[in-house]
Amino acid sequence: MHRVVVVILDGLRRDFIEAARTPNLHRFATRAASFAAHRSAFPSATRCVSATFATGCHPARHGLQGNAMALLEAGVLVPHDAGLPGFLQHKRVVTGRALAEPTLAERLAPHGGAVIFSNVSPGAAYAHDPDGFGHLHHRAGSFAPGRIPAGRLEVTLDAAGDRAMTQRFIAEALVTAPLGARRPALALLWCAEPDHIQHDQPLGSPAHLAVLAEADRNAGAVIEAIDRLRQDGDEVLLIVGSDHGHETVSGLVDVEADLIAAGLKSSRESTDIVAQSNGTSTLIYLAPERAALRPALDAFLRSRDWAGIVLDADELATVGQAPHNALAFAVSMRASAAANRYGVPGTALAAMPRAGEAHPVGAGQHGGLAAFEQSPFLMIDGDGFAPGITSARPTHIVDLAPTILTHLRLPATGMDGSALQHPPPAAA
Ligand SMILES: [Zn+2]
Numbered sequence: 367m368h369r370v371v372v373v374i375l376d377g378l379r380r381d382f383i384e385a386a387r388t389p390n391l392h393r394f395a396t397r398a399a400s401f402a403a404h405r406s407a408f409p410s411a412t413r414c415v416s417a418t419f420a421t422g423c424h425p426a427r428h429g430l431q432g433n434a435m436a437l438l439e440a441g442v443l444v445p446h447d448a449g450l451p452g453f454l455q456h457k458r459v460v461t462g463r464a465l466a467e468p469t470l471a472e473r474l475a476p477h478g479g480a481v482i483f484s485n486v487s488p489g490a491a492y493a494h495d496p497d498g499f500g501h502l503h504h505r506a507g508s509f510a511p512g513r514i515p516a517g518r519l520e521v522t523l524d525a526a527g528d529r530a531m532t533q534r535f536i537a538e539a540l541v542t543a544p545l546g547a548r549r550p551a552l553a554l555l556w557c558a559e560p561d562h563i564q565h566d567q568p569l570g571s572p573a574h575l576a577v578l579a580e581a582d583r584n585a586g587a588v589i590e591a592i593d594r595l596r597q598d599g600d601e602v603l604l605i606v607g608s609d610h611g612h613e614t615v616s617g618l619v620d621v622e623a624d625l626i627a628a629g630l631k632s633s634r635e636s637t638d639i640v641a642q643s644n645g646t647s648t649l650i651y652l653a654p655e656r657a658a659l660r661p662a663l664d665a666f667l668r669s670r671d672w673a674g675i676v677l678d679a680d681e682l683a684t685v686g687q688a689p690h691n692a693l694a695f696a697v698s699m700r701a702s703a704a705a706n707r708y709g710v711p712g713t714a715l716a717a718m719p720r721a722g723e724a725h726p727v728g729a730g731q732h733g734g735l736a737a738f739e740q741s742p743f744l745m746i747d748g749d750g751f752a753p754g755i756t757s758a759r760p761t762h763i764v765d766l767a768p769t770i771l772t773h774l775r776l777p778a779t780g781m782d783g784s785a786l787q788h789p790p791p792a793a794a
Pocket residue numbers: 376377411412561609610
């Protein structure tokens with residue numbers, strides 16, 4: 367039986383993988399292929415990346431534009447937090463689709479199914495399967511196929527919760543025989559660490575490295591369980607990676623206050639311009655009836671010292687985005703290669719979220735196009751991947767779904783990404 371098992375350690379930069387800090391991943395690299403030029407989506411933010419992973423398509427096609435985004439509702443821009451449990455259900459009502467492209471859970475429903483465990487935000491977890499084709503486990507509520515409520519995943523959002531979730535994942539999705547166990551075509555484990563600690567503590571600090579070691583142990587436990595599956599004759603493709611990296615926050619920017627001060631946006635509450643923080647990037651929506659403001663807004667954004675890369679509507683396609691919902695500009699905030707006090711390189715400014723509460727300056731953040739937030743790690747062990755090699759081939763989150771379908775001998779049609787097996791596996 368062909369199966370795919372995916373483990374995501376949220377937010378882990380690939381330059382943190384080394385023998386002392388992540389012994390299990392370091393050892394795994396000797397039997398897996400490693401991808402040294404792997405990139406995240408834009409924004410490099412978990413909800414957006416989760417939908418990108420699930421569909422094998424960029425946000426331009428699946429429509430989950432960011433961790434925070436806006437929808438045009440009866441012609442009015444309405445800001446939304448895509449991390450809330452009800453966001454994709456609301457988006458379906460407004461736009462007709464939760465996600466505009468099919469998920470892996472949907473594609474695999476007639477071919478062995480998907481079991482997904484996620485310990486990140488509800489919105490990110492549900493982005494894997496908003497229409498209820500597989501088994502999805504989350505703190506905010508679990509679902510069986512048909513989106514039938516199936517209790518809740520009773521774990522905490524921290525390293526201890528990840529450990530408990532990993533043990534349940536192994537027991538329910540990977541074990542070989544016991545009654546009631548499911549061995550699906552795709553088993554996905556998405557851990558909250560080290561992202562969660564990195565948002566709170568400096569990168570490279572003792573508190574960060576202690577949690578990183580725990581995240582590495584969870585990956586090690588799954589790798590060990592795969593060995594047992596293979597001994598039982600399953601042909602398992604094991605993908606271990608992250609969704610994005612992190613930069614150190616060098617300062618906070620109130621983008622909307624700046625737009626108001628410049629006379630471009632009327633007030634905090636106005637819907638003429640809506641700027642949605644995605645950590646170290648911001649998405650700027652311009653109401654259709656204010657289209658005449660576009661040149662002034664363009665000039666203003668390009669004049670700001672907090673703006674690193676400014677992309678207008680025509681340039682959104684270069685980062686996998688599209689001007690849906692009146693998205694007019696995307697800005698990756700100014701970044702530098704400077705090191706923090708623990709010697710960890712990479713800083714970026716962060717945009718203040720609408721709700722006001724922001725992660726601390728000096729801790730980690732992500733969302734933009736800077737070098738280290740765009741350096742997730744990726745290791746793949748199985749048919750089509752030479753053990754121990756490091757590939758310099760450019761790879762992207764969108765390549766994972768077609769790689770998974772190819773291992774399962776299913777067509778990977780209609781996706782933006784490409785299967786990574788080399789050579790491609792023989793037909794079933
Ligand atoms: Zn993440």
